[in-house]
Amino acid sequence: xxxxxxxxxxxxxxxxxxxKIERVIGILLLVGxxxxxxxxxxxxxxxxxNVGLAGLRLGAIYALIALGYTLVYGIIELINFAHxxxxxxxxxxxxxxxxxxxxxxxxxxxxxxxxxxxxxxxMVLCAGLNVTAEYFAYRRLRKAPKLAPLITAVGISFIFQxxxxxxxxxxxxxxxxxIPKGGLTFGEIxxxxxxxxxxxxxxxxxxxxxxxxxxxxxxxxxRATAQDQDAARLMGINVNRTISFTFGLGGAMAxxxxxxxxxxxxSTRFDLGFQLGLIAFTAAVLGGIGNLQGAVLGGxxxxxxxxxxxxxxxxFGQRWSQSVVFAILILVMVFKPEGILGKRTIEKV
Amino acid sequence: MTTASSAGETSNGRVGEPMLTVDDLVVYYxxxxxxxxxxxxxxxxxxxxxxxxNGAGKSTTLRSISGLxxxxxxxxDFDGQRIxxxxxxxxxxxxxxxxxxxxxxxxxxxxxxxxxxxAYLRKDKxxxxxxxxxxxxxxxxLADRITQKAGTMSGGEQQMLAVARALMGSPRLLxxxxxxxxxxxxxxxxxxxxxxxxxxxxxxxxxxxxNALAALRIADYAYVLESGMLKMEGPAAAMAExxxxxxxxxxx
Numbered sequence: 001x002x003x004x005x006x007x008x009x010x011x012x013x014x015x016x017x018x019x020k021i022e023r024v025i026g027i028l029l030l031v032g033x034x035x036x037x038x039x040x041x042x043x044x045x046x047x048x049x050n051v052g053l054a055g056l057r058l059g060a061i062y063a064l065i066a067l068g069y070t071l072v073y074g075i076i077e078l079i080n081f082a083h084x085x086x087x088x089x090x091x092x093x094x095x096x097x098x099x100x101x102x103x104x105x106x107x108x109x110x111x112x113x114x115x116x117x118x119x120x121x122x123m124v125l126c127a128g129l130n131v132t133a134e135y136f137a138y139r140r141l142r143k144a145p146k147l148a149p150l151i152t153a154v155g156i157s158f159i160f161q162x163x164x165x166x167x168x169x170x171x172x173x174x175x176x177x178x179i180p181k182g183g184l185t186f187g188e189i190x191x192x193x194x195x196x197x198x199x200x201x202x203x204x205x206x207x208x209x210x211x212x213x214x215x216x217x218x219x220x221x222x223r224a225t226a227q228d229q230d231a232a233r234l235m236g237i238n239v240n241r242t243i244s245f246t247f248g249l250g251g252a253m254a255x256x257x258x259x260x261x262x263x264x265x266x267s268t269r270f271d272l273g274f275q276l277g278l279i280a281f282t283a284a285v286l287g288g289i290g291n292l293q294g295a296v297l298g299g300x301x302x303x304x305x306x307x308x309x310x311x312x313x314x315x316f317g318q319r320w321s322q323s324v325v326f327a328i329l330i331l332v333m334v335f336k337p338e339g340i341l342g343k344r345t346i347e348k349v
Numbered sequence: 350m351t352t353a354s355s356a357g358e359t360s361n362g363r364v365g366e367p368m369l370t371v372d373d374l375v376v377y378y379x380x381x382x383x384x385x386x387x388x389x390x391x392x393x394x395x396x397x398x399x400x401x402x403n404g405a406g407k408s409t410t411l412r413s414i415s416g417l418x419x420x421x422x423x424x425x426d427f428d429g430q431r432i433x434x435x436x437x438x439x440x441x442x443x444x445x446x447x448x449x450x451x452x453x454x455x456x457x458x459x460x461x462x463x464x465x466x467x468a469y470l471r472k473d474k475x476x477x478x479x480x481x482x483x484x485x486x487x488x489x490x491l492a493d494r495i496t497q498k499a500g501t502m503s504g505g506e507q508q509m510l511a512v513a514r515a516l517m518g519s520p521r522l523l524x525x526x527x528x529x530x531x532x533x534x535x536x537x538x539x540x541x542x543x544x545x546x547x548x549x550x551x552x553x554x555x556x557x558x559x560n561a562l563a564a565l566r567i568a569d570y571a572y573v574l575e576s577g578m579l580k581m582e583g584p585a586a587a588m589a590e591x592x593x594x595x596x597x598x599x600x601x
Contacts, residue, residue, distance in 0.1 A: 217469070220462070220465070220466060220469070221469070223455075223457075223458065224455055224458070224466050224469075227455045227456065227457060227458070228453055228455060230417050230437075230449070230453065231449065231453040231454070231455065232466075233415070233416070233417060233436075233437030233438060233441075234415060234417070234437065234441065234446065234447050234449060234453070234515075235441065235466045235467060235469045235470075235514075235518070236437075236438045236441030236442055236469050236470035236518065237438055237466075237469055238436070238438045239437075239438070
């Protein structure tokens with residue numbers, strides 16, 4: 001830390017001009033974005049609000065997935081490429097339990113209880129899979145060069161996809177849903193039932209997660225392990241168990257996201273994780289990878305941007321959805337490489 | 350004073366059973382041997398110092414005792430129980446805490462949180478509180494900084510925190526790795542005086558130091574390491590008085 005401070009001080013005059021230019025361009029981009037939003041809002045205010053609500057719903061799902069990336073990166077600096085596929089398995093597990101085994105989706109009030117039970121099952125299964133992958137693959141490579149666990153994560157991603165294909169088949173499957181279509185209407189504005197459910201499940205999950213990390217003994221062990229593994233060992237912290245626990249937490253969030261996705265879009269695909277995983281990863285990087293609040297903020301921002309782009313009268317349209325998201329990632333990397341809430345020094349967990 | 354060849358055969362006036370017994374310890378970093386057959390004893394109530402030049406294997410020895418490194422061969426016993434091969438957290442639970450080389454405090458946590466982590470395995474709330482009061486009494490400077498992020502403190506304050514954090518584990522054996530490194534002379538004296546106080550309050554200390562003369566002044570017994578091997582051992586006072594030894598091995 002001292003060294004970087006000294007280096008920064010030494011190169012200050014050269015940095016100043018470059019920093020100023022970067023800041024000006026960055027501000028111009030933000031102003032442009034704001035103007036675009038205002039323009040759309042004044043043109044079609046009702047559409048703007050409806051699309052924004054859909055963006056929040058999507059953003060909540062992204063946030064839950066992004067947390068899994070950021071938790072794992074925070075503790076062992078691994079970009080867990082298999083995480084998107086873990087989320088996909090969350091959707092598949094949810095469909096199997098909720099529809100195939102519990103026969104929910106018939107409109108009976110009992111469905112809601114079954115949905116909650118299914119979510120818990122999906123969370124447990126995804127947590128278990130993530131912990132298992134860590135135990136059998138990443139743990140052996142903890143002292144190996146960074147590239148080894150990274151490639152291993154890509155391998156695990158294929159294994160998860162294969163598992164998804166075994167369970168779900170190679171085609172997209174559509175499922176009956178517990179959450180009814182439609183929603184509460186306020187004039188022309190519709191608050192979808194699925195949005196209400198997604199948000200009211202996501203917020204408590206985020207609060208619980210934040211409580212675990214900030215205030216419990218296990219959370220303290222996580223933060224200590226993230227900062228210095230050997231020092232954590234010297235405190236008597238069981239580092240292996242702490243890392244397992246972190247993978248478990250991330251997996252549980254992916255499982256919850258899986259059920260919420262199923263109940264929002266009603267379909268499952270074995271290759272869903274690739275795309276959604278990359279977008280959620282973008283959200284984590286946007287917010288500042290390793291930073292929990294950052295992952296949530298990034299998730300909601302990406303969800304809103306995607307919804308606005310796809311649904312507003314003056315957007316690029318759905319065909320450009322992915323391009324817009326990743327263009328934003330590139331812009332953030334250029335102007336604020338540490339992410340919105342990230343610190344210049346790598347902030348973990 | 351004895352040479353390495355008779356190590357372990359004489360008690361050198363040390364009484365009772367040793368608390369820590371290291372026998373024929375061999376530790377490798379990859380293909381390089383850092384410790385090549387080291388044996389040493391620490392008796393209850395002692396300050397034992399491990400001195401020698403850079404790369405002599407002192408820190409490696411401490412890291413092995415704490416379970417951060419696995420021994421290639423040899424054994425480490427604590428209170429008659431084998432601890433070599435056990436996990437770091439199990440060794441802490443048995444009563445060995447370490448203030449590691451380079452301090453290794455948690456920079457993004459407050460001083461208070463760092464001290465809490467030192468007592469991570471303890472459940473005895475009242476005793477933890479009284480230990481907290483005790484370490485803040487030993488290092489009043491930390492009390493002034495209690496809510497500050499540890500990474501923003503000076504090197505000397507971080508060193509005090511590292512020692513205080515290790516004490517929060519209420520160890521029966523405290524391992525200190527270079528507690529005086531990089532500190533101003535005034536702080537070096539303070540740290541060494543504090544180590545004596547810690548011993549007087551009942552904690553046994555195994556001290557690794559490059560500042561050999563200062564270490565010998567407070568230690569009861571000393572081991573001199575060179576290239577991973579024991580060069581010499583004996584009561585610290587006698588060693589400090591022998592000019593030949595001081596010149597030859599302690600680089601003064």
